[in-house]
Each structure stands twice: as C-alpha cells, then as structure tokens.
Amino acid sequence: MNRLSSVFSKFLFATLLLPPSFAAGRRAETAPDTEVRLVVEADLGDATISRHVFGHFAEHLGRCIYGGFWIQDASGKWRFNDKVIEALKRIKVPNLRWPGGCFADYYHWQDGIGPAEKRPKMVNAVWGGVTEDNSFGTHEYLELVERLGAEPFIVGNVGSGTVKEMADWWEYVNHPGGSTLAELRRQNGREQPWRVSIWGVGNESWGCGGQMSPDYYVDLFKRYSTFLRPVSETRPFLVAVGPSDERYEWTEVLMRDAGRFFQALDLHYYSLTGTWSNKGKATEFTEAEWFELMQKALRMDELITRHSTIMDRYDPGKRVALLVGEWGTWHEVEPGTNPGFLYQQNALRDALVAALHLDIFIKHADRVRMANIAQTVNVLQAMILTRDEDVIVTPTYHVFDLYKVHQEATMLPIVLKTSPYRYGDQELPAVSASASRDKNGKIHLTLSNIDPNQGRQVKVELRGASGSRVSGQILTASVMNAHNTFENPDTVRPAPFTGARFDGQNLMIDLPSKSVVALEIE
Numbered sequence: 001m002n003r004l005s006s007v008f009s010k011f012l013f014a015t016l017l018l019p020p021s022f023a024a025g026r027r028a029e030t031a032p033d034t035e036v037r038l039v040v041e042a043d044l045g046d047a048t049i050s051r052h053v054f055g056h057f058a059e060h061l062g063r064c065i066y067g068g069f070w071i072q073d074a075s076g077k078w079r080f081n082d083k084v085i086e087a088l089k090r091i092k093v094p095n096l097r098w099p100g101g102c103f104a105d106y107y108h109w110q111d112g113i114g115p116a117e118k119r120p121k122m123v124n125a126v127w128g129g130v131t132e133d134n135s136f137g138t139h140e141y142l143e144l145v146e147r148l149g150a151e152p153f154i155v156g157n158v159g160s161g162t163v164k165e166m167a168d169w170w171e172y173v174n175h176p177g178g179s180t181l182a183e184l185r186r187q188n189g190r191e192q193p194w195r196v197s198i199w200g201v202g203n204e205s206w207g208c209g210g211q212m213s214p215d216y217y218v219d220l221f222k223r224y225s226t227f228l229r230p231v232s233e234t235r236p237f238l239v240a241v242g243p244s245d246e247r248y249e250w251t252e253v254l255m256r257d258a259g260r261f262f263q264a265l266d267l268h269y270y271s272l273t274g275t276w277s278n279k280g281k282a283t284e285f286t287e288a289e290w291f292e293l294m295q296k297a298l299r300m301d302e303l304i305t306r307h308s309t310i311m312d313r314y315d316p317g318k319r320v321a322l323l324v325g326e327w328g329t330w331h332e333v334e335p336g337t338n339p340g341f342l343y344q345q346n347a348l349r350d351a352l353v354a355a356l357h358l359d360i361f362i363k364h365a366d367r368v369r370m371a372n373i374a375q376t377v378n379v380l381q382a383m384i385l386t387r388d389e390d391v392i393v394t395p396t397y398h399v400f401d402l403y404k405v406h407q408e409a410t411m412l413p414i415v416l417k418t419s420p421y422r423y424g425d426q427e428l429p430a431v432s433a434s435a436s437r438d439k440n441g442k443i444h445l446t447l448s449n450i451d452p453n454q455g456r457q458v459k460v461e462l463r464g465a466s467g468s469r470v471s472g473q474i475l476t477a478s479v480m481n482a483h484n485t486f487e488n489p490d491t492v493r494p495a496p497f498t499g500a501r502f503d504g505q506n507l508m509i510d511l512p513s514k515s516v517v518a519l520e521i522e
Contacts, residue, residue, distance in 0.1 A: 034451075036458040036511075039415040040435045042443055043464025049436055051094040051407035052370040053361045054400060055153070057326060059101035060136075061127040061379050062341030068377030068386055069144060070136045078116070078135045083391040084377055084384055085147050091383070091400045092407060095198065097153040097325060097372045098141050102126045102208035104200070105159025109169045112137020113188050126208065128340030138173065142194045151198060153239075153372070158202030158220060159210040167227040170199065174231040193234070200239040200325070201225060204268065206250060209241065214253035217241060221254075225261050239323055242266040243307065251307045255314040264370060265311070266325040269303055271296040271353055273331075282331040282345040283481045287452060290349055290480055291423040293329065294450045297353040298428060300327070301360045308367045324361065324371035328381035329353055342379045347483040348492050348514060350381055351395035351475060355432065355448040355516045358403050362434040365411045373400075385486075392489040395482075398475050402494065402518035405444040409436035412443070421451035431456055431511065443467070443521040452480045452514040460507035467521040470507060472497040476515035 119134040156166040242265040243250040273280035383397040412435040420427035474497040499510035
C-alpha cells in the first residue's frame with residue numbers, strides 16, 4: 001500500500017489554486033468573527049479509528065466494474081485495470097463492498113464462476129438495462145481485493161435468492177475442503193479458501209431489495225443467518241440491512257428482535273441538492289446549492305446520533321457496529337451519459353462533503369466502525385474517473401489520501417468552538433476537525449473550512465503534549481466548482497501548506513476558505 005508522499009513531493013506549488021497570501025506563507029485576512037478555538041486532548045483518547053471507516057463500494061453499475069476495474073484489451077479479453085488498482089493502493093483502501101447495492105438482490109453467484117465463455121448472460125434491469133456477461137464474478141472480485149490489500153465485503157442475495165444459495169456461496173469461498181463446493185472452487189482455479197467473514201444479508205430490503213417491512217426482514221435475517229455458520233477458522237461478521245435516513249423504526253425493530261444475531265447494522269444516506277427527481281448538477285451550482293449540500297452532509301451527525309441512541313438501549317456495550325454502507329453525494333448525471341450509469345463529475349465541493357463525513361465517522365468511532373463511500377470508480381462520488389486507458393483522480397480521492405493517517409490511530413478528543421458560515425438567514429459551523437495519535441506518537445490534525453468566501457484563523461491548544469514542528473498539505477482551489485478533467489487532471493490537488501506555526505504553546509493555523517488541511521505535529 002504505497003503512500004502518495006513521493007508523488008506529492010514532485011508537485012510544484014500551484015499559486016493558481018491558492019490565494020497569493022498563502023503562496024507567500026503570509027497570514028490570510030480574516031474578519032473579526034472568523035476566529036476559531038480548538039482544544040486537542042493529546043494525552044487522552046481510548047477509541048481506535050477503524051481503518052474500515054475509509055471503505056469503498058463497487059457495484060455492477062455503469063462503468064464501475066466494466067470499464068473501471070475490469071477492462072478489455074485490444075483482443076477483447078478482459079483484464080484488471082492496473083492504473084486504477086495502483087491509485088487505490090496509495091490511499092490504503094481497507095475494504096470493498098460488492099456486488100451491490102440494488103444489483104446484489106438480482107445477482108446469482110453461480111452465474112459468475114467457471115470458464116468465462118460459459119457463464120450465462122443477464123440483463124442488468126436495475127442499472128441501465130445493459131447486458132451483464134458475468135465475466136467479473138467471485139474469483140475476479142476476490143483477486144481484486146487481494147491486489148488492493150483490502151478485505152472483501154460480500155453482500156448476499158435475499159431479495160430474489162434463497163437461503164441455500166447464500167449458504168452455498170459461503171461454503172464455496174470459505175470451506176477448506178471435503179465438500180463438493182470446495183472441490184468446485186479448486187476446479188475453478190482456487191486451492192485455498194478466501195476466508196471471507198464480512199457478509200451482508202441483503203441490501204436495502206426496505207426498498208429495491210424487496211420492499212419489506214422491518215418485521216418481515218427480521219424473520220428472514222434470522223433464517224438466513226442461521227445457515228451462515230463458522231467454517232474452519234472463518235467466523236461470520238454478519239451485516240444486517242439497516243435503515244435509510246430517518247427510518248428509526250427499522251433500527252428499533254432490528255435491534256430489539258435480532259440484535260444478538262448480527263455484528264453490524266447498515267445505514268444508508270446520500271447528500272444531494274434539490275429533490276430526488278430534480279437534483280442539482282455536479283459542477284454548475286450556486287452558493288445556495290453549495291450551502292444546501294453542506295447542510296445535507298452535516299445531517300449525517302444527527303442520523304448517526306439518533307440511530308446510535310436506539311442501538312444503545314439494546315446494546316449498551318456497543319458490540320454491534322453501525323456501518324454506513326452507502327454514503328456520498330448524488331448529482332445529476334453528466335450530459336450525454338446513460339442515466340442508469342450514475343456517472344457524475346466530482347468538484348472541490350464534493351471533497352468538502354467527504355471531509356465532513358469522515359470527521360463525523362471519526363467523532364463516532366466507538367459505534368461507527370465501517371463505512372463505504374458510493375462508489376469507487378465512475379459512479380456517484382467516485383475516487384477515480386476513467387476514459388479508455390486514461391485515469392484521473394478526483395478531489396474526493398485526495399481527501400481520502402489526506403485522511404489515511406487516521407487509519408488505526410487513536411482518536412484524540414477535541415473541543416471545537418467555531419464561528420459560523422452564514423448564507424442569508426441560515427448558518428452552519430464553518431470549521432470541522434479530527435485529531436489522532438498514531439503508533440509512533442505523532443499527532444495528526446485534519447481541518448476543513450466549508451465557508452467558500454472567508455478564511456478562518458484557528459488557535460489550537462494541545463493539552464497533554466507539546467509540539468515544536470508542524471508540516472502539512474492543503475486541498476483547495478480558486479473557485480467553488482473547480483474539478484479535474486482528462487484535459488486538466490491536476491486542477492484540484494494537494495499542495496504544501498505553510499499557514500501553520502507555533503506561537504508559544506499554541507498552534508496558529510490560517511485556514512483558507514473552501515479548504516481541507518492535514519497537519520502532522522511532532
């Protein structure tokens with residue numbers, strides 16, 4: 001899992017992306033009400049920030065798998081996209097959720113094993129009505145996660161499948177030998193089992209996965225989970241379908257009637273402007289739409305808090321994780337593309353949304369121990385966009401790179417008093433932050449300023465520790481809708497940050513407007 005530091009060191013400092021005062025290392029001008037106070041309890045903290053909070057999602061949807069991870073060479077033979085894999089290894093992808101999404105409850109795993117030329121074809125009726133040739137199946141997916149250095153997260157078919165079908169899949173990938181299914185796996189080229197423990201029992205069963213009531217799904221879950229028994233050294237980590245948005249009754253019923261049977265409950269929530277039938281565009285938007293999207297993103301904190309409160313009543317020891325299995329921005333598709341492919345651009349605005357979400361997940365590290373942004377390549381809030389052999393990374397990708405320092409680090413408690421970002425008669429907290437201490441004792445601080453107009457001066461008090469050196473990177477741009485294209489792939493990219501300095505025992509940070517900053521303190 002290579003770091004991007006060697007790549008970033010080659011970047012020239014782009015004055016186009018930063019205000020001139022920051023290019024020269026001078027203090028940005030701030031209004032009187034833009035001061036921010038941040039206290040970091042550097043000698044406290046007992047919760048570990050799970051690396052799985054920074055997980056990803058790959059569905060058989062649009063060009064995420066076919067044309068993203070899985071591409072054809074000149075002869076028409078399918079192969080892995082090495083450029084995509086190498087880029088994702090740099091941000092330390094911890095897990096990859098697959099095959100859906102809504103597609104999971106249409107997918108029959110035995111269609112995707114054996115010789116590719118003999119695999120049956122199907123119509124992907126849920127996403128675009130295109131032909132699915134099943135050339136990418138279980139073996140290809142599990143080889144992909146091995147190449148990424150990630151853990152697999154398989155979502156089984158409850159909506160149109162059977163208990164036996166899911167139990168057979170579990171046995172096929174996990175049984176060491178002595179069964180017909182294990183022998184079939186060997187015949188298909190895999191001698192040793194993969195030991196896949198993270199297993200979703202259905203997807204969005206309240207919606208595209210079957211339009212079920214919580215009581216009906218509870219009974220189904222208990223039936224399915226009964227037959228996903230430990231195999232050799234592999235014990236199941238079962239993920240139950242959780243709520244969407246504010247479906248608090250779903251959480252109540254699942255935790256009350258089946259909480260002892262699963263290890264995680266899967267919450268889904270997307271941020272968008274406008275309505276589901278009339279969403280805004282990814283790169284053409286007003287400040288009102290910028291504000292609305294930040295407002296929607298910050299709502300994740302309320303949702304996690306309220307669902308966690310319900311979970312606490314039945315699971316005060318927090319044995320069950322709250323997994324945010326689908327999150328991110330959802331805009332209109334790019335003009336001229338298949339509406340069912342959900343291909344959208346990704347601007348600086350999306351990067352700020354990603355930073356807000358990751359801060360919220362870190363804040364709730366005691367309960368939120370896994371999350372999966374939707375989706376990894378060419379779909380929704382993607383890390384990577386591809387065009388034939390060309391690959392570009394998005395502003396959101398860079399946020400995940402800046403935040404990877406928090407993976408498996410100790411979360412440090414913070415107290416943040418921020419001035420507001422005001423738009424009209426509404427306001428939001430302008431600054432968001434996270435702090436952690438890694439295994440080498442270094443403190444990592446990430447901050448974002450969602451105000452697109454004004455910078456903030458942040459005064460940081462490090463309690464229980466002293467610092468003498470600080471270094472960092474910044475992600476920002478001169479305009480709100482800045483984004484990377486195949487013609488200009490580096491419009492939004494990290495640059496060295498010189499706006500942080502020690503003033504006695506305090507760390508002073510000049511945080512520009514619409515920016516994400518990552519600092520390392522020694």
